Amino acid sequence: MALPAAGWLLLILLVNRPNDFAAADLLSKPKCHIPRENNNCGELHIHCFWDHASDPQVPVNYSLHWKKANSEEGHVTTGATLSGCINRKDFSMNSELHVWVKAESQRGSAKSQEVVFNTGNIIKPAPPKITCSQQDPLEISWNSTCNEAHLSLGSCDVRFRTEADKTWFEEDIGTQVNYEFSDAVQPGVFYEFQVRCSCAPGLMSDWSASHRIRSSESAPTGEMDVWKDCGVPATNIDCVVTWKKLPISQARGHILGYEVMLLSNHGTVVLVNVSTAEPKGRLVCDEMQCYLNSSLKSVSSVSISAYNAQGATEPSYLAIPIQGKESNEQAIDVRMNMENLSISWDLHSHLPDINSFKEYVVQYKQAGRRLGEGFAWMRVNNSHALATFGGHFEKYMPYQVSLFKVTHNGQSQHVSSVIEYSHHGTPLKVPSFKVSSIADTHVTLSWEPGPLTIQKGQILSYQIGVEGQMAVYNVTHSPQDTSQTFELQDLKPDQEYEVWIKAVTKAGPGPNVIVKFKTKQQEHLHAQSHILALLLLVCLLVILGCLSISLSFHRRTSKMCVCLNERVPDPHNSTIFKMMQYQMTDPLAWICTPICEPHPTISFLEVVAIQRSWYGKDSHPEAQTTKPPLSSGQRDQTHRCAREEYKKMVDSDEEKGMSGVVDTEDSWNSEEEEEGFASGYEKHFMPTSVDILEV
Template sequence: MAQGWILLILIVSMVISFLAADPPDQPSKPECHIPCDDICGVDIHCRWNHRFDAQIPTSYSLHWETADRIEGHVNTGTRLSGFVHREHFSMNSELRVWVQAENKHGSAKSQVVVFNTEDLTKPSPPIITWSHEDPLEISWSSICSEMHLSLGSCDVRYRIQAEELWEEDDVGAQVNYEFSGPAQPGVVYEFQVRCSCATGLVSDWSATHRIRSAEEAPTGQMDVWKDCGVLTTNADCVMTWKKLPISQAHGHIMGYEVTLFSKHSTTVLVNISVADPRGLLVCDELKCYLNSTLKSVSSASVSAYNAHGATVPSLLTIPTAGNVRSGNFIDVKMNMENLTVSWQLPSQHPNTRPFKEYVVQYKQTGRLLGKGFDWIRVNKSCTTVTFTGHFKRYWPYQVSLFTVTPDQQSHHVSSVISYSCHGIPAKVRSFKVISIAETHATLFWEPVLLSMQNGQVLSYEIGVHGQMAVYNVSASPQDQNNTFELQNLSADQEYEVWIKAVTKAGPGPKVTTSFITKQQHHLQLKSKSHLLSLLIPVIICCVLVFLSFHKGASKACLCMNEKVPDPYNSTIYQMMTYQANESISWISIPIFEPHPTVSALEVVEIQRPLCEDQTKSPVSSEGCTRKHRYGKGEYSKMVDSEDEKDMSKVTGRDDCWSSTEEEQDSSGYERHFLPTAEEILNS
């Protein structure tokens, strides 16, 4: 049952499609003639026009009816021409002709054409046999005389070479023509002629005949400009100019005369022949450029010459290097066929000083100087220009606007990059982190190369792996510094970030990088405070030692410097001090040495006092002035005792020792290292 319904639906659809289809359009009425070259033919040639539809094949048939009501036809298939053979008609008689078009949806009939077969003779086109350039004149021959017929009427048409429209004159029954209007000098004119005989149809147009008018010296000035690449004020430029139009060239341009004025007040004259440019001149259909750098040139001029003279030299000033200005003054609309530029300058713009005209140029980036480059000069009242041509897709073009003063000084106003169409950009060249803190990091990237952007980069997308947020960074010249700061990060944590360039066509490939944020600040402070707690006991010990050496205020001390081992630096002594001074243990932290030995002492400079008591009577030399010997005995033994007298042996805090005590203790540290006062004075 379902299959029956499907079949019914298909049949109905086919019927509807068949009924909805239109029959072929009506063909044009046929044009028929009997061709006559050396002699006239015998068959009638007919042709017609019809709209072609590749989806619906159409076949044609040529139909005729004689004065005797005899009909005939010939099928021509898909061809738009056919023949009525001589046996189907009589000369000097009436003939009706029409065309029938037919396809699977129906048929259509053209209008019926009625003519006398005697009037269908058509002579071959005339042949132009002679011409003269000054004044412009041509003459021709016709086949009418060979057909033993008199000449009917002739038409002449002419135009300047490469122009589209023809001018036409009816010259009557004659075989020559003289150009009546003022001919432009040195211009190539094209001529064609057609004629009819006394009876029959007019011929087709003859082959084109070309004549160059008499030459004169060229007039006007060359349109000269400079191509400095995408850096519009770069000193490395080439001079380029447009070929003179026909109306100014007045003949064949034989070459160009170029004058270069250097920055060192020297002048170079270069004569370049078009026939033999010697590599100095490169030309296309519309422009030429001097294949030489202008780095040391301050200005230049160029003129074109032919066999009769030269144009007035056109001056060009070469700009010095400077910054390329940019701004929102230019609006560009571009596709692969057209480039339209419009602008609106503010009245206070620095380069709107008095000027006479604008120059708008475009440069295809990546092309050599002189290539992929064009410009248009317009009046200062104009604010829109359009370039036509073939612009490459996805390729950047720099569009620049200049003002030109009456003395040909040019000033750059603004430049923008534009594309005929946009594609997906390539990836950024590099992506890295340039600074890291606890809760933020600064990212830096190198933008996509201009030749690989495939369109205008509108922005950059930046994201963090594992997070939904995506940051959009503008790529406009005013905002672009290629950096971005990620905020609200966690301390001491690893992050992976990515970046994409974005055009109108969408984002490009992703580039990633990783980093770890710094630790929290209070951890750093804790580490510093721990180090400070280790230094406090050392500082206090130094203060105590200093005070112990200055307890006796009534002594006049004669001091000397000597490098000796300092027992106060010993870890053992520090431990002893810690045990003996438990009341200040809150500022003392014990330090443990792996192998404590007394010999592990630091050698320092100390102030050793030689004391003379100024408040007591003189005593024997062994009383208050201590005598010491070098090289005697061993290091005196330290004792761990709280007794002040015993500690005085270590610290030396007594004002004076008795000779007996000195003898008892002199076998230790003092007798081994400390000299006597007499030894010092006699030394």
């Protein structure tokens, strides 16, 4: 439907019209008073201020306007500030005055609502000053500034709170200038209080400066919350005793120290008195809790009481049981971020014995911190199954969360523990990755998860792979094990491999760690190689033995024969020596072959040549005669002939000797007869000078 021309014009005017109504709603009406103290406007000037929710990107100019009855309007421009002053000469005391504010910008202008007041009723005195306070009874008093302005005191308000409280308790006390606290005040507690007053007529002053006073002390009451820190894991043998500081309502004064009584397993008692004024040593405290820096290895129970100048609390008892392995009776659910830690568990599993224990204790311990540090606990009624801790939990740091049952007599029983991180990161390299055993087709790999403080997140599993192969093996991480192993199978014998491993957390996998190794040979091939090597060794020993025997035999025979090529009988041709040689080469020959030769034939002896003469140089002149050397053929023929001749000679002699007849033709010549020293041996075996010259 088409709009008429008048309609379009009205719409354009509405769109382009400055948003005066919206601006006026956001511009508050001014609040004015006459301060009785130094201020920006000066003494007895009217000070007004207002609020305006405007666009900070658009500059706005403000002006403060006023009007007296039957008089002209006055105003003052304040620029961009949200306050302004009306000078004393521009108004009369105890007269009616109308005040408003205007705002102008490029988007338009706006005007606030008018405020009407009597100038005599907007006087605001200075805050009162606290002059006196006392502890018992707890009382304060102050002076009003109304007398200085020659005005009467209107009414006063008092508010107070303890240091532990955040909210104030406020009370109107009328025209009093002192206040005594009721009997409900807590003893030994610091109180903070403030006062404000008005003049009649006039406005209420601002609150005075805070004043602190401590109520009188009395003996502390209640029981202390005592527990033990056994580190990570929560079942360590060594522990320290720790406790929470008493709240102000129970301390009822300044705690001077603690009395700790330690009962050993042998029945002895040790009383330790530690003062809060001592420097850090045996007693270590922070804002919330303290711990005794002493081992509890031989302690069976502990009792602690706190004392102040007026008395001490009743001792709080804690049993230190002998720790064992975690039972993990049930799993606990832990939800954690950097600001909160929430723990829940199944309450129904404990319903049958809910009356056998008093309460639960939930604790957390930051891994890597010393005993007593990074530790907190909370007691929960046995009918509840939820606990929440607040605070700042470090990034990538592990926390062990544990659940305990506490009986009515103070005995504690560990239920379950888990490791959790406020924020998970990718893990570092897996430490101590190595090959623990090697076979021909498989190897055993071992590694350690490393300290919790360097894991940067909860390790879910480990990935293992072989370089060059697509298969990846996933091994579930076991938090209870300090080391883990994995058997890598289906490998080839006598081959080099590279195997890698990396840890995986909720944030993803970490870097690879590589180990190199070579598999062994197969056992039967290895045994065959050993047998072959043994056979080769035996053969080598046999060969060396034969060579040794041969060399030994050669040395013995060379000693038995005459050297230097002399024509002497060769023992190698003797049947006796042949028999001996036969026996040496064949150890069993002695069984069938006689050792001694009954009638050896001497003709089997061989004549060999020797270069040295059997005669002296001067005994026979022909011995020095030198003949030209013979060729090898001539020597062989000469030796052969000599052997034949020698054979005929010795054989004939042997035959004649046997028959008793001597051949005169073979008798010694005249020269031999002249040599009267020739023996029978020489006649038989020694060559003549002619034989020697032939050689």
